[in-house]
Amino acid sequence: MSDMKDLVSAVPVWKDSEPLECVSVVPEAPHTASFSFRAPSGALFSYEPGQFLTLEIPAPDQPGGVVHRTYTISSSPSRPRSITITAKAQADSIGTRWMLDNLQPGMRIKAIGPAGVFSNSNSSARRYLFISAGTGITPMMSMTTCMWDEGRELDVVFINCAKRPSEIIFRQRLEQMASRTPGLDLKFVVEDPDPYRPWTGYQGQFNQLMLGLMAPDYLDREVYCCGPEPFMTAVREALGGLGFDMDNYHQESFGAPVETEADQPDLDDVVLDSDTSAEIHFATSGVTAKVAETDTVLAAARNAGLNIPSGCTFGLCGTCKVKKSSGEVHMVHNGGISDDDIAAGYILACCSNPIGKVEVEF
Incomplete structure (x- = not known):
């Protein structure tokens, strides 16, 4: 064993002054593939799970003839002889499309x-x-694989959202890992099933209700989130609305991975304060209620003796939809209102918190 350690320590670590040599291209999903590389010198790769590489990709039609694109490493540092990135080409992709x-x-x-x-x-x-x-x-695949390879006792709820089941990347590999340990709990959410292939899992947009069903003990977990900006905003709002300690929340953006802690962007999420007052005027009823930001419009109405019809109180059924004629609210719903209704000024009273002065047509 000591001879093996001596051999590994004698092998140099790859530096980015040396190019990478592609060793395999593995299709993962539509327009998606994993690209694995080795160091031509035989050097080993050293990095933290979740980190990224920036590739210089030929692009004859672009200034300088190249583009630089950043990709999170999907392989694990516990397997140091190669390094892998997994990329999906969007409609306007240049670098990924070339690869x-x-x-x-x-x-x-x-x-x-x-x-x-x-x-x-x-x-x-x-x-x-x-x-x-x-x-x-x-990055979740990299972190999970690293913990698996290190023999750590896993306690991971792993949630991934995709448009369709056929677009879930690493599904088979994750299911293989999960079938060998009770500590990796997989949850997949899709927007729509694949044609002629029944889907019995979660379907729709990720929301608070799904979170409570998938990870009832979410308050006790360290959260890592990665995806498009609107998706991460929805996750933060869902967690914040449920009282999660956001000091235990970490995220990485598709568009702008950061290199240092100092580069981390400030999140401009609304943080409701029970000590900050707000005012709701129910125009039709002629009632004005002074409340805290943490009070919902529905709770304020009930306390004022008004009966806004309601059902689930989770922003799901849409029963409590009312028209907001002025002011701002912070609304975290679970699918009970359409984008068109929101654009027209409607809110769900059960999951809308007033910011400053608000007028509601009720």
Whole structure:
């Protein structure tokens, strides 16, 4: 064993002054593939699970003939002889589209990194909640694989959202891992099923109700989230609305992964304060109620003796929909109101909190 350790310590670590050589291209989902690389010198890769690489990709039609694109590493540092990124080409993709169409084993490409601070490698938490959408699954795969390889006792609720079941990346690999330990609890959410293939799992947009069903003990878990910005905003609002301690929340953006803690963006989420007052005027009834920001419009109405019809009180059924004629509210719903209704000024009273002065047509 000591001879093996001496051998590994004698092998150099890859530096980004050396190009990467592609060794495999594996299709994962529509327009999505995993690209694995080795160091031509035989150097090993050292990085933290969840970090990213920036690739320099040929682009003859672009200024300078190249584009730089950032990809989270989907492989684990516990397997240091190769390094893998997993990418999906969008309709307007340039770099990823070139890789899917042209990159083949034996070709070399320049890379910068690894870099990034989105990792659980320094966390002391024992229980995790990984929430991702689309290719945001890649850092979660890296972190989960690393813990698996290290023989750690897993306690991970792993949630991934995709448009269809066929677009769930790493599904088979994750199911294989989960079938060998009770500590990896997989939850998949899709917008629509694949044609002619029944889907019996969660369907729709990720929301508070799903979170409570998937991870009832979410308050006790360290949360890592990655996906498109609107998705991460929805996750933060769901957690914040349920009283989660956001000091235990970490996220990585699709568009702008950060290299240092100082580069982390400030999240401009609304934080409701029970000590901050608000005012709701129920115009039709002629009643004005002074409340705290943490009070919902529905609760304020009931306390004022008004009966706004309601059902679920979770923003799901839409029974309590009322028209807001002025002012601002913070609404975190679970699908009970359409975007068109919101644009027309309607709110769900059960999950809307007043900000300042608000007038409601009731």
